[in-house]
Amino acid sequence: MSKNKKLLTRIVISFALFAVAMIVFKLTPLRSYEAYAKSWRLDDYRFYAYSIPFLAAYIIVGYSVIYRAVRNIFNGRVFDENFLMTVATFGAIALCDFPEACGVMLFYQVGELFQNYAVGKSRKSIAALMDIRPDTACVIRDGEEVTVFPEEVEVGDVLLVRAGERIAVDGVVIEGAGSVDTSSLTGESAPREFVEGDALLAGCINLSGAIKMRATAAYVDSTVAKILDLVENSATKKAKTENFITRFAKYYTPVVVFSALFLAVIPSLITGAWAEWVARALNFLVVSCPCALVISIPLSFFGGIGSASKKGVLIKGGNYLELLAKQGTFVFDKTGTLTKGAFDVTGVYPQENSAEILRLAYIAENGSLHPIAQSITNYAPHVSTEGYEVKEVAGKGVCAVGNGEEILAGGPSLMRERGVEFKECASAGSAVYLALNGVFVGYITLEDSLKDSTQSAIKELKESGCRTVMLTGDNERAARSVADKLGIDEFSYGLLPQDKVAAVERLKENKKNDETICFVGDGINDAPVLTVADVGISMGNLGSDAAIEASDVVLMKDDLSAIVQTRKIATKTMRIARENIIIALGVKAAVLILSAFGITGMWCAVFADVGVAMLAILNSMRTLK
Amino acid sequence: MKKAYKMTDLCCANCATEIERNVAKIDGVNSCTVNFIAQKMLLDVSDTADFDAVMKKVLHEVKRVEPDCDLV
Numbered sequence: 001m002s003k004n005k006k007l008l009t010r011i012v013i014s015f016a017l018f019a020v021a022m023i024v025f026k027l028t029p030l031r032s033y034e035a036y037a038k039s040w041r042l043d044d045y046r047f048y049a050y051s052i053p054f055l056a057a058y059i060i061v062g063y064s065v066i067y068r069a070v071r072n073i074f075n076g077r078v079f080d081e082n083f084l085m086t087v088a089t090f091g092a093i094a095l096c097d098f099p100e101a102c103g104v105m106l107f108y109q110v111g112e113l114f115q116n117y118a119v120g121k122s123r124k125s126i127a128a129l130m131d132i133r134p135d136t137a138c139v140i141r142d143g144e145e146v147t148v149f150p151e152e153v154e155v156g157d158v159l160l161v162r163a164g165e166r167i168a169v170d171g172v173v174i175e176g177a178g179s180v181d182t183s184s185l186t187g188e189s190a191p192r193e194f195v196e197g198d199a200l201l202a203g204c205i206n207l208s209g210a211i212k213m214r215a216t217a218a219y220v221d222s223t224v225a226k227i228l229d230l231v232e233n234s235a236t237k238k239a240k241t242e243n244f245i246t247r248f249a250k251y252y253t254p255v256v257v258f259s260a261l262f263l264a265v266i267p268s269l270i271t272g273a274w275a276e277w278v279a280r281a282l283n284f285l286v287v288s289c290p291c292a293l294v295i296s297i298p299l300s301f302f303g304g305i306g307s308a309s310k311k312g313v314l315i316k317g318g319n320y321l322e323l324l325a326k327q328g329t330f331v332f333d334k335t336g337t338l339t340k341g342a343f344d345v346t347g348v349y350p351q352e353n354s355a356e357i358l359r360l361a362y363i364a365e366n367g368s369l370h371p372i373a374q375s376i377t378n379y380a381p382h383v384s385t386e387g388y389e390v391k392e393v394a395g396k397g398v399c400a401v402g403n404g405e406e407i408l409a410g411g412p413s414l415m416r417e418r419g420v421e422f423k424e425c426a427s428a429g430s431a432v433y434l435a436l437n438g439v440f441v442g443y444i445t446l447e448d449s450l451k452d453s454t455q456s457a458i459k460e461l462k463e464s465g466c467r468t469v470m471l472t473g474d475n476e477r478a479a480r481s482v483a484d485k486l487g488i489d490e491f492s493y494g495l496l497p498q499d500k501v502a503a504v505e506r507l508k509e510n511k512k513n514d515e516t517i518c519f520v521g522d523g524i525n526d527a528p529v530l531t532v533a534d535v536g537i538s539m540g541n542l543g544s545d546a547a548i549e550a551s552d553v554v555l556m557k558d559d560l561s562a563i564v565q566t567r568k569i570a571t572k573t574m575r576i577a578r579e580n581i582i583i584a585l586g587v588k589a590a591v592l593i594l595s596a597f598g599i600t601g602m603w604c605a606v607f608a609d610v611g612v613a614m615l616a617i618l619n620s621m622r623t624l625k
Numbered sequence: 626m627k628k629a630y631k632m633t634d635l636c637c638a639n640c641a642t643e644i645e646r647n648v649a650k651i652d653g654v655n656s657c658t659v660n661f662i663a664q665k666m667l668l669d670v671s672d673t674a675d676f677d678a679v680m681k682k683v684l685h686e687v688k689r690v691e692p693d694c695d696l697v
Contacts (some may be wrong), residue, residue, distance in 0.1 A: 003634075068692075080640070124661055233629075233667060235660040246642050295638030295661065302662045329667045 004120075007113050011106065014061035016103055021053035025099070039115070054098035062089065062105040073144065079253045081289040081609070088602065091282040092502075095275050104602045105284070111610025115291075118617040122299060125624055126306045132184035132203045132224055137168030140212070150202070150219040162210045169202045170222045171213040178208020185223065186556040189484025230314055234305050235298065237241025241577050245297045249290035260284035262597060276598065286605035292584040296616030297577050303623030304573030313566045314554040323535050324553070324570035325354035328516035330563070331504055333529075334472035334482060336522040337539065338454050338560070343375040343446040350442035357442045359383050360434050364390065364400045364409035372430060372446055373398075393417075397432070408435040415440070424607060430478060446480075450485065457560035458486045464567065469507065471500045496621050500529045508534070520563065523547030523554075537563065573623050580616040587612045627677065630666045630685075630696040632659070640691045647686050653679040666696065 037167050041047045062085075069082040077083075085108055092101035134150050138160045145160060148515035150168040153159065158174070161167055166179070179191040182204045191207050194200060199211060203224030219225055238246075264281035268274045301318035308315050315321055335341050350357040358380040365373035367390050396417065397410015408418055415422045415433050422440040425431040433443045458468055470491040472479050479493035492503055516534045523530060523538025527550035530536030538551035539558060548554050555562045591608035594600040633656075635641055641661040648657040653674025658667045666687075670679050687694050 191693045
């Protein structure tokens, strides 16, 4: 029988006994005893008829609490809730208030039971959010299909993934094609197409027929294992609110217990009404447990992190949620973050002949890996490049020599350096100038287009009061064009990677106290900047270890709107965490004051303990929605 | 050396923080985090320390605070 069921059975039995005792006590001739029920009368048989049923019910429901309290004292722990409940109810018994002792213990255990259910339930729903762990893998060994745990798959094994199954480890498709559902990793609902030779990540669900794939990494190195690890371990980085609560809880209990002692002794010495003041002090003991706070705050943060991970956003700790909820400055890298990082040819401006300029451009750029060169190569018709030798002119362009031709392709500085007379292009974006044997033949303009989500994401960030800054290595014209289009507040251009670090450091120095500097980049060449910023956000690099390592928040989708969503989750989480602190402290403070004046009894005190804990837990669960 | 343990029957959030605080003070333990919600303990034990001896102390502390709790 599970722990909760056992407790439930005890509560039911005890409650039945309690109810019977109450009826007997109130409705039979025994009630005449009530008048002098406030003292121990061992010579009166009615005393036993009164006390024994209640005591029995008390012990049935509360023995475990008393047992734990005694055991904990021997272990050198006094101020735990078992001890406090035991002292409080023993106090009620000493004051001869058996129904109260029994009722309070019952109420406390009911509260504990509810609390267990609530915690168990929330644990399950958070676990369900992260239910992306593959359970088994089907491996083909010696021509036979063997079902194994994902951890047992070795690199090089051939896996069979049937339709609807979750891929167990990262691998490459060797047979079959179709589409996979990546939503558990990226939060993206549209399926992703794949063909033979494509890499697939563990955790994705195969939507098409059976495929075969070769494992390229062990399960522990797979993206899904890293994600789970990261989210489960996010508790290591605690938010300030969490630390505050832990520290608060450490002092709260002793302070309340000592004020209880004070309340029991001092007024009693003055007034002589010991029973009255001890009863009030006992209420203090019941309220003194900090559990409601201690459990609900981390639970709120964990819920927030869990619900972000469902949307394809990994957050490495509660502290980052806290930072993201504040007003902040969002610093964006331009290329690859705001823009697609892929250039489109927007125009060809020949002096004479456009076929000729494209031919020259193809010959010059075809060997290069530079994104601009690659776009041109894709755009221009393919021609023979035999007989040409291409040399890079560092940072300026390329020079191809052969077949009696010398082709220059590059920026304006290359043209100037070689003494070519040329017409400078006036439009925004990048331009590649071409010259043949020292004579200018024209230029090709290219532009890096914005990602679809960029415009709305920047707008929403600005509407929510955030400042936006753009950093780029590009020239002023390209930077200004993008910044104007998006309505970015500030931008710096012509920056080398180390300049970006300096720029973020400068922003950090000049920031207001409560401001957060977030840097958003692709996580590959801006890792140092990611680490410098208060919150480093990398995006669109599913499966890149370096990006996951360097950043504090990882957007698994290549989509800036996830930042807006994450900020919403962060704000909501913080609001709920704050609500919990206010509910818990407010109710406890109110009950402490009221019971000090003797207005509320022990029942209210128990509510302030377990009832509030449960309310706070239920409230925390709202972070998941 | 970093280790993660599943904690069984950890039933009080306040106890979880107490375990976390006290285990972190044990010699040879660099850091300790107890995640009550995930019921997990993440332990970072110094490489120079005698691992078994440290674990014995950790377990002792866990038992002291929460006698029903076990590390798996």
